[in-house]
Amino acid sequence: xxxxVQSGAEVKKPGSSVKVSCKxxxxxxxxxxxxxxxxxxxxxxxxxxxxxxxxGVAKYAxxxxxxxxxxxxxxxxxxxxxxxxxxxxxxxxxxxxxxxDIAASAFDIWGQGTRVTVSS
Amino acid sequence: DIQMTQSPSAMSASVGDxxxxxxxxxxxxxxxxxxxxxxxxxxxxxxxxxxxxLQSGVPSRFSGSGSGxxxxxxxxxxxxxxxxxxxxxxHNSFPRTFGQGTKVEIK
Numbered sequence: 182x183x184x185x186v187q188s189g190a191e192v193k194k195p196g197s198s199v200k201v202s203c204k205x206x207x208x209x210x211x212x213x214x215x216x217x218x219x220x221x222x223x224x225x226x227x228x229x230x231x232x233x234x235x236x237g238v239a240k241y242a243x244x245x246x247x248x249x250x251x252x253x254x255x256x257x258x259x260x261x262x263x264x265x266x267x268x269x270x271x272x273x274x275x276x277x278x279x280x281x282d283i284a285a286s287a288f289d290i291w292g293q294g295t296r297v298t299v300s301s
Numbered sequence: 302d303i304q305m306t307q308s309p310s311a312m313s314a315s316v317g318d319x320x321x322x323x324x325x326x327x328x329x330x331x332x333x334x335x336x337x338x339x340x341x342x343x344x345x346x347x348x349x350x351x352x353x354x355l356q357s358g359v360p361s362r363f364s365g366s367g368s369g370x371x372x373x374x375x376x377x378x379x380x381x382x383x384x385x386x387x388x389x390x391x392h393n394s395f396p397r398t399f400g401q402g403t404k405v406e407i408k
Contacts, residue, residue, distance in 0.1 A: 216397065218345075226337075226345065226388055228397040242396040243302075276344065280392065284351035287392050288335055291344045
């Protein structure tokens with residue numbers, strides 16, 4: 182069974198960048214997509230983007246275009262999200278999750294979440 | 302972008318009540334709709350996928366229905382552990398979009 186384990190909490194200054202990792206174990210990493218979702222304090226869930234590790238192709242929500250980069254390293258079965266030009270509104274918990282074209286495997290497995298705090 | 306309009310945004314209910322939450326998509330999404338439960342401080346948990354398929358291990362009091370643009374999550378008899386926030390998600394197209402959430406509180 183696939184498990185997703187994320188890196189630890191981060192505290193960043195406004196204008197800086199953050200990179201969060203999501204390591205997959207126990208399954209075939211490259212055959213699925215890894216999606217990133219964030220949740221600001223007290224708010225709902227927001228899709229940020231996703232990558233298909235096998236292809237290395239990423240898609241992003243328009244809101245984050247130009248500021249976000251999602252990558253994957255097949256050799257370490259790890260996906261990454263990097264967000265630049267951080268502002269206070271980026272303070273959130275960032276989750277990775279499995280995504281797939283097959284509904285049964287879409288958003289069924291989630292990482293534990295990584296808290297990113299942007300503060301001067 | 303497909304907008305997912307979820308209603309109600311919050312509700313109060315008692316243990317044993319039947320609860321219905323609705324999600325409306327701004328355009329047809331076939332059955333690419335999932336429902337999630339999120340308790341405070343926890344990771345979202347998928348309850349329903351493909352609009353009406355029950356996730357393994359999820360109690361049978363949870364059910365989903367709908368196709369196209371109208372979807373429903375029903376809890377047949379609310380239990381104490383069901384007090385949480387519920388979200389729908391469409392994954393028919395990009396960007397993936399969530400409903401704004403429904404917080405189910407104790408009456």
